[in-house]
Amino acid sequence: MHAAHAVVSGMGGIRTAGDLVARLQLNRGMRINAAKKYVADKLGISVADIGDTIVMSEVREELDIGRISETPAVAKGIDAKFRIAELLDLEINCVNMFMKRVGIGSYKSFGA
Amino acid sequence: MGKILTRMGDGSRVEMTEAEVQQELEAGSQDAAERAEVAPLTDDEIKYLLDLYKCKDRVVGVEEGKECCLTYDNMTSKIERAHIPLDKFQQLMMFERGLGADTLELTHIDYSFKQCKHVVQYEKPKMEQAVLQTIAPIFYGSMPNLGLYSVPDGPVRNPGDLLPMGKIEEAKEAFEQMADYAIKDMVYVGSELYEKAGADGINFDTTAAAGDAEFYAALKAAEILHAKYPDMGIEMGMSGEFILGMHSEIEYGGMRLAGLYPHDQVKVAEKAGVTIFGPAINIFTNETLPWNLARSIVFTKACSEASSIPVHANLGMGVGGVPLTLTPPLDALSRASKAHVELCRLDGL
Numbered sequence: 001m002h003a004a005h006a007v008v009s010g011m012g013g014i015r016t017a018g019d020l021v022a023r024l025q026l027n028r029g030m031r032i033n034a035a036k037k038y039v040a041d042k043l044g045i046s047v048a049d050i051g052d053t054i055v056m057s058e059v060r061e062e063l064d065i066g067r068i069s070e071t072p073a074v075a076k077g078i079d080a081k082f083r084i085a086e087l088l089d090l091e092i093n094c095v096n097m098f099m100k101r102v103g104i105g106s107y108k109s110f111g112a
Numbered sequence: 113m114g115k116i117l118t119r120m121g122d123g124s125r126v127e128m129t130e131a132e133v134q135q136e137l138e139a140g141s142q143d144a145a146e147r148a149e150v151a152p153l154t155d156d157e158i159k160y161l162l163d164l165y166k167c168k169d170r171v172v173g174v175e176e177g178k179e180c181c182l183t184y185d186n187m188t189s190k191i192e193r194a195h196i197p198l199d200k201f202q203q204l205m206m207f208e209r210g211l212g213a214d215t216l217e218l219t220h221i222d223y224s225f226k227q228c229k230h231v232v233q234y235e236k237p238k239m240e241q242a243v244l245q246t247i248a249p250i251f252y253g254s255m256p257n258l259g260l261y262s263v264p265d266g267p268v269r270n271p272g273d274l275l276p277m278g279k280i281e282e283a284k285e286a287f288e289q290m291a292d293y294a295i296k297d298m299v300y301v302g303s304e305l306y307e308k309a310g311a312d313g314i315n316f317d318t319t320a321a322a323g324d325a326e327f328y329a330a331l332k333a334a335e336i337l338h339a340k341y342p343d344m345g346i347e348m349g350m351s352g353e354f355i356l357g358m359h360s361e362i363e364y365g366g367m368r369l370a371g372l373y374p375h376d377q378v379k380v381a382e383k384a385g386v387t388i389f390g391p392a393i394n395i396f397t398n399e400t401l402p403w404n405l406a407r408s409i410v411f412t413k414a415c416s417e418a419s420s421i422p423v424h425a426n427l428g429m430g431v432g433g434v435p436l437t438l439t440p441p442l443d444a445l446s447r448a449s450k451a452h453v454e455l456c457r458l459d460g461l
Binding site: 001002003004005006007008009010011012013014015018019021022023025026027028029030031032035047048051065066068076077078080081084091092093094097098 | 171172177178181184187207209211212214215245247248249251310311312313343345388420421422428429442445450453458460461
């Protein structure tokens with residue numbers, strides 16, 4: 001049943017920008033069109049492209065925010081979420097918790 | 113003119129003429145409109161649904177650009193129920209990387225907050241590790257399940273025993289006590305999983321199954337959690353279209369909860385701090401799917417129009433126009449999915 005809904009109506013999760021749009025919905029209570037536009041603007045692509053697996057695969061690779069097909073030395077799991085928090089200007093609970101535990105003030109510390 | 117092959121609410125197949133399908137769609141729409149005092153489907157919407165049933169394709173899908181986000185209930189338990197020997201982390205990664213899930217949900221197999229409370233020390237490390245390995249936002253989910261707080265499962269006198277004895281006031285007090293216990297458990301489990309384990313949000317699933325007192329408990333828990341953690345995602349999925357007045361007088365924010373339909377339920381949920389609301393419209397197994405689907409869309413559309421927060425309608429087994437069966441047929445499920453998303457302008461399922 002889950003697979004069927006994903007095919008019929010779902011955004012596609014990390015195959016596209018489904019996870020990013022979902023973050024705006026659950027953390028900011030944004031409705032779908034506003035959330036899609038917010039994500040598209042932050043990614044610098046059109047709203048139509050955020051649901052396209054080909055475009056988003058390239059965008060996710062370029063921004064290093066995690067993909068289905070992981071290769072060595074690219075962001076996975078929590079490291080991808082550090083980049084997503086910065087990219088979307090969004091507080092991600094586990095990222096904040098991670099920074100607190102390892103004693104860093106900001107994800108921007110890594111780029112310094 | 114050929115017959116249209118569709119199904120009953122239990123999934124069994126039935127053949128109908130085009131006129132019969134249209135009649136069923138109109139009757140289902142009218143039933144919901146009269147109950148909830150909202151607008152029925154327009155002629156164009158009836159035609160849209162009729163065309164959907166006339167289409168002979170086995171699977172249909174939403175138009176490109178209308179895709180929505182999926183949230184889940186009891187995600188990891190679904191794999192356990194199928195007796196597939198996969199660890200919870202593997203299940204989450206399978207949903208994220210294999211099944212296109214937009215969000216994830218970690219759950220305990222005994223899907224009630226009261227039961228989760230006992231094992232929360234074991235659930236937290238699982239969540240801590242899950243957030244390290246996954247990318248999609250992740251909920252911790254469970255049900256308020258007020259029934260577990262009364263005898264023989266809990267400490268409070270059972271209202272089901274008190275009501276037949278005519279002890280109305282005692283039954284109401286019992287419901288209030290049960291709600292107090294449930295609020296404590298939901299806030300405790302939600303806080304532990306969010307504050308100490310890194311969950312992105314909490315999911316109150318099958319809310320109000322025990323009626324208005326249970327709805328109140330979930331709203332109050334959402335209110336407390338939202339005040340403690342303003343960035344926390346809070347999803348509230350319902351159990352049915354109508355709030356049963358088991359207590360009958362309990363209120364939240366000045367609104368009596370008994371008798372609320374989804375377009376009013378979402379307003380009190382918003383007030384409590386809920387960020388995603390999930391209306392659930394029950395299936396009538398002895399009615400046809402066209403009747404059930406039209407009825408579900410009328411309730412859900414009114415809810416979506418009244419809402420300021422994302423609406424993720426429940427479209428599982430026995431709700432939202434999906435037949436009440438353990439193996440929902442693809443033809444029925446895909447039609448329910450597409451029609452709800454497109455006609456109700458849903459944010460998710």
